[in-house]
Amino acid sequence: MGVKGFLTSAVAAGIKYQDRLDLGLIYSTNPAVTAGAFTTNQVKAAPVVIDMERLKHEGRAQAVLVNSGCANACTGKQGMADALQSSSLVAKELDIPENMVQLSSTGVIGAQLNMEAITAAIPKLVAGLGPDNFEAVAQAIMTTDTVKKTVRKTVMIGDTEVTLMGMAKGAGMIMPNMATMLSFVLTDVQIGFPELQKALLAGVERTFNRITVDGDTSTNDMVLVMASGEAKNDWIDEDSKAELELFQDTLESVLKELALMIVADGEGASKCITIRVCGAREDDEAEQVARTVANSNLVKTAFFGEDANWGRIIAAMGRSGVKFNPDRVDIAFNDVVIVRNGLAVGKEAEDEASKVLKERNFNVCIDLKEGNGCEEVYTCDFSIDYVKINADYRS
Structure with a gap:
């Protein structure tokens, strides 16, 4: 039709x-x-x-x-x-x-x-x-x-x-x-x-x-x-x-x-991830942080490896160009909080977060606690197949 x-x-x-x-x-x-x-x-x-x-x-x-x-x-x-x-x-x-x-x-x-x-x-x-x-x-x-x-x-x-x-x-x-x-x-x-x-x-x-x-x-x-x-x-x-x-x-x-x-359907992708940043001073700052995290090759390869490596996430946030207080940041995978006020919650929470990363679709939720700005960016993991596809693209 x-x-x-x-x-x-x-x-x-x-x-x-x-x-x-x-x-x-x-x-x-x-x-x-x-x-x-x-x-x-x-x-x-x-x-x-x-x-x-x-x-x-x-x-x-x-x-x-x-x-x-x-x-x-x-x-x-x-x-x-x-x-x-x-x-x-x-x-x-x-x-x-x-x-x-x-x-x-x-x-x-x-x-x-x-x-x-x-x-x-x-x-x-x-x-x-x-x-x-x-x-x-x-x-x-x-x-x-x-x-x-x-x-x-x-x-x-x-x-x-x-x-x-x-x-x-x-x-x-x-x-x-x-x-x-x-x-x-x-x-x-x-x-x-x-x-x-x-x-x-x-x-x-x-x-x-x-x-x-x-x-x-x-x-x-x-x-x-x-x-x-x-x-x-x-x-x-x-x-x-x-x-x-x-x-x-x-x-x-x-x-x-x-x-x-x-x-x-991203080249070689096995996961679809929503990066949601809230608590920014302005919406455009929330987007800037989310985009930096979503584009980080280290973050994306961690997603592929199903590794809840939140250190890569907060490091990407820190180079986004947006000012925030790292000691106030919360990070969660779906509803599993792994970072509260800039510190790791503990191994048990990280183990639960690793289970979330095995799913095809999940959210990374970041709270900066600086204001009311909130935005989402959508990304995927970065796999070995991405390199193979693009290495052979012209052949």
Whole structure:
């Protein structure tokens, strides 16, 4: 079951590998209100540069062409020309303006697009458009992902049911702002562009910008939300505060589920961990401490080893740049307190904490006792497999 107003398609174009879905298309039968959030890396792939410019002027899109197997990043004038040619081919096949096409690529940086494969595949891709191929597109965007990542939710806006469907890919180079991740959300809501863009940026800030696998930010990251308006709900605009808040909360819940799927599928990961810091003077200080802990390789390897080594946690906190009194800090794994007022509670508590670390999902709860600031960051463990995957990535 898809989203009203959208058709999707995916094919095995042979961009890098044979017999593997690697080219996807999302098509809105009418121009859709479209919001975007993009990588903050100063090195940006050709598709990102093109998309940012088009959305800045239009706030609308009708198609998204996405490929895996090649990032089309650091590819110079040829890479830009190839991206524009891809856009032109899709626009012609769909009979829509070229500036209504968004482009997205993921894969190895520095390699040129296999334009022969893409050109040959586009007619078949367009011919295969249908309402039920969302999962196939989610598979086509995978690189080192081990599972597809999709979410579907509905919400009542007034007396009208609105649907949201989201997909994401990402397993490595995951560090805000955003990550080596792509995410596309389709919805049939009627909403203005400023309101959709605001809802997206707020949602991204609290979800995709709160995850880390390895502390790296890619060149291709993007999140696009397309709204077809086919639900025919009352328009959500600047005067629809309650409806906007409800839609924004639902969108954020979709993005959070996708974000946590990315962390859980982190390259080589065996655990998904929430780092929750409370008692900071301000929320941004809580986030800074949480992010430093979540990114610490020593902390993450301890998680992999199921070692309740809280010394690594408090050491990471101490280099976060946030001032706090170490003699007031409490640290717990789930509800097992292992540090109180900066001192170890004892071996029995540490043994109980080690049992928590054997779980697939758990929380690290830190209380600074300095104020009311509180934030969460989501991370995973750092395993031997992460090194193997990334050592062999280009082969």
